[in-house]
Amino acid sequence: MIYSSELIKGTLKTIVLKLLADNKKMYGYEITQKVKELTFDRIQITEGALYPTLHALESDGLVTTETEFIGKRVRKYYSLSPSGKDKTKERVNELADFMETMKFLLDIKPKNA
């Protein structure tokens, strides 16, 4: 099962921030692969969603970038800025809280209960 892009869109910033918090520095392709790997292909981040998000995070000052030349092309590595680190905790907590609320709202019973 692949989740709808609508669901992913609202959580993409949080996903990217958390990945950067766990992996120090990453580039775009690496992020998509990592998400695929961790979710057993159930979440696939599209390029059309990832890069706008990365640019927005950069302009918010939450991530910093460094470039590396790979032959003729440039690879842009993203890593968290100090304010990004705080923001990550905040966003992850917020999302966890949100999921609890959704469970309650949609009346989802835990599977093993």
Add this chain to the structure above:
Amino acid sequence: MYSLSEQQIDFILDDIRARGVEMESLQQNLLDHICCIIENDLEENGDFEGFYRETIRTFYKDALWEIEEETLQLLIFKNYYTMKKTMIVSGTFSAAAMSLGIFFKFMHWPGASALIILGIAVSSLLFLPLLFTLKAKEKQHTKDKIILAIATVAGSLVSMSILFKIMHWPGANLMGSIFLMLMLLLYIPLYFFSGIKHPDSKANTIVSTIIMIMGCGLILTLVNTRPYIQDNANEITNQALQESYLSMSEQTRLLSNTACMALPPAGESCSLICNSTCDRIEALKLKLINASEDRQVKTVNYNELGKLDNFQQPTHELFHNSDEKPSPGEELQNLRHDLEKINTMLGQKLNASVNLIDLSDKKNLRTGTQESWEMHTFYNTPLTNVLRNLTQLQINIRFVQILAQPKSLPVMAAAEPVKE
């Protein structure tokens, strides 16, 4: 594992650019991303171009530039609150500066123009464009956005036009006319017909349309009547100056006739110098008038006589062209020489204790310094005044000339100014 050649990388980058992605950092990101996919997923001897086309196709729905648009949208949204704040601050500021400027203008306090220019510039260059950007984001249809854009341009035009009008800069009427055309031919019809369709906004649309048409009428009056009043004022001033000049010329002619008729043989040298000086002055006047022909005296704006521009023509003709220390030219030197001669010759004859024609230094009322007679009478003086001063000199010479004639007093009584 496929290994990409430099040409292939250039090919991909060119293709990304050709598909409308303009942000360089986004181009680099997409290039690296595609290269990674190709390197990881394409077999060593696979079909590069076919694989590339398939891959890039998965990046977007309709076109690759959607990614850039999405990026820009996110970036602009981030600035949304800053923009909104700037808009409100700049709007308040320009409204305050404008009202304060208009108040200052009424009170004739300094700084009025600066305030008005600042207010209008901020409003038409910062406030209105920001308002447009923010409002355009809220509108869904292209038609609404176009209406909004027209309104923004019209707003900028009308405020700039009013600014140019009160500063007497050229182009105000042109901008005002373009504004009126935009409003009457485009904006109001578009606004009216799009608003009248919805029952909710029908009443509002009708009222706003009427108010806008009334406003346009007022601006039309402003655009059209001002130049008429100005032309009229010029005409009246011109006429008054011309009449006074004509009457002075007539006086000169009469005096000159009288002087010639009463010419006794004894006074010949005196009369000769007087006549030649008057001729010299007449020639100078003609020269000045001729020189001004191609400078379009008719377009001289009498409201702006206080500005130096209109003063420069006689100065240019009569003085040596040097900004630091202007000195009288040859013609003025000759004139002074003649006048001094008249002073000595006729002064002796009349036993005058003061100079008959006053050539002494005068105090400049503006700067408070002493300046020579030439400077005082002709330098930085409008052409009409210079001509008037020259004619006055002719009258004075003729007057002195008649005084020097025996039994001149009864003749003088006849030399009244003539009216047609």
